[in-house]
Amino acid sequence: MRSQDYDRIFLSPPHLGRHELNYLHKAIEDNWVAPAGPNLDGFERDICEFTGAGHCVALTSGTAAIHLGLRLLGVGPGDEVLCPSFTFVATANPIVYLGAKPVFVDSEADTWNICPQRLREAIEDRIQQGRKPKALILVHLYGMPAKVQEVLEVTAEFEIPVLEDAAEALGSRYNGQPLGTFGAVGVFSFNGNKILTTSGGGALVTNNSEWAQKARFWATQAKDPAPYYQHSDIGYNYRLSNLLAGIGRGQMELLEDRVKKRREIHQWYKINLQTVPSLTISQTEPTGGRSNRWLTTVILDPIQTDTTPEQLRLHLESHNIESRPLWKPLHLQPLFAAAPMYGGSVCEELFTNGLCLPSGSALTEADLNRIAAATKAVIRSKEAQ
Incomplete structure (x- = not known):
């Protein structure tokens, strides 16, 4: 043959049910087709409920979420960010967006995620060179939990904050706790090939209410509270649309x-x-x-x-x-x-x-x-x- x-x-491939249509039809009937609306608010609540995270900001992609997450952690020009080498390029690109530099670390052979021993080696060597890393991006590759406890013990010892890239890991757990909630910031992706899809989209989760507010502000072009368009900070067009969030709400029911x-x-x-x-x-x-x-x-x-x-x-x-x-x-x-x-x-x-x-x-x-x-x-x- x-x-x-x-x-x-x-x-x-995407695997849709019939639930998504209910939310889409409602958004169209109510004319909520902008990057705001009931589906968007509801989708963020659904993610918080499922993961236990305090706050969620739904965005256009997981890459956008990493970008904003690193910025929340204070990453800027000249900083170094630790990152597993064995991951998709979208994990590391936002480091460069911010003018920072990636420092790559090898995997361990069991989960294929970042090796705690190599991580310690990298941190100690960078500190010896006078370049303490600003943050670590912890990836859960192909949905597989990393050796979270071992990694967090190392980062806590050196007081290095963690951004958790759980783009592929929604629904995965470690010691019963959903991935994406171990770091100061967590990230999910809802790309078309993910276990939950909005066709394109992502989310940032955190327990820090001020950070969530700041991420939402940046994601909507950083518009100052004024009756006209005033901008005192750089912003981005990163908010997920209410239509796509409706797909996400239907998908959450099937996760x-x-x-x-x-x-x-x-x-x-x-x-x-x-x-x-x-x-x-x-x-x-x-x-x-x-x-x-x-x-x-x-x-x-x-x-x-x-x-x-x-x-x-x-x-x-x-x-x-x-x-x-x-x-x-x-x-x-x-x-x-x-x-x-x-x-x-x-x-x-x-x-x-x-x-x-x-x-x-x-x-x-x-x-x-x-x-x-x-x-x-x-x-x-x-x-x-």
């Missing part, structure tokens, strides 16, 4: 079911691909951690097989199945070639040997069987070869 004879299986489904898909892969030579369903939940399993990831052991992740990706593509390489470490990106890096071997090996499999919550049993069959057909052990 040709690839076009199959329906396309996407990596992580727990979506997390359950993604975890079931991860477990299905783990059981049904366990006999594939050299392939491991990867990322281990830390003690006390519960991942939303936004994406299921695999590692191919080059010692056991000559099949590469790229060969697997292309083979899946020939069957009209989308998969994706793991994030290319940021210290290997031309954009950040001059940035300091502490460690590197762990995230480099993960990038070389890993792949993301389709993980959308609407996947059927037939879809999963098709993915598994295509995967098994291409991977061979070296002994068999």
Whole structure:
């Protein structure tokens, strides 16, 4: 069969229900289509209720939320911000927006998130050079909780504030507490491929009421309280629209079911691909951690097989199945070639040997069987070869 004879299986497509239409219709009927309105207020309340955060500011993207969050932490020109290398570029770009510089840190091999030991090494070395980092961006990669307690112990010791990038981790928990609520500021993304989507959007959460007020002020062009347009501070056009917030409200009603489904898909892969030579369903939940399993990831052991992740990706593509390489470490990106890096071997090996499999919550049993069959057909052990 040709690839076009199959329906396309996407990596992580949006999965909408019918709830979203109720909020959208109401917004249109009431003419609330601006970046303000009942859906926006309600969506922020929903996020606070779900996460336990004191305050939420819904924004146009997770990137915008990181940008505002770093600014709230006082990051500015010439500062240094600690950041895992193994993450999407949107984590680090806002550092540069503010004229600051990223300092990259390697992953640990269990959760793939920032390594607490390497983090300590980076902080001590930067302090020795007279450049104490201004903040840490703590990422929960692919929805997997980092080793939160160990990381926070290090940052507390050196009094470095934490911005928690939980863009991929809404619905994940650590010791029962929702991710995004451990740092001084937390960030979520509602991009089209996320576990909850507003087509495009994000949110900033914090327990600091003054910071939430400031973030909302900046996100609406920093308009001073005057009867005319007066601006004493730089601002941005970052507020989420009331229409998109309506989609978010409908999605919030389905979030727990979506997390359950993604975890079931991860477990299905783990059981049904366990006999594939050299392939491991990867990322281990830390003690006390519960991942939303936004994406299921695999590692191919080059010692056991000559099949590469790229060969697997292309083979899946020939069957009209989308998969994706793991994030290319940021210290290997031309954009950040001059940035300091502490460690590197762990995230480099993960990038070389890993792949993301389709993980959308609407996947059927037939879809999963098709993915598994295509995967098994291409991977061979070296002994068999």
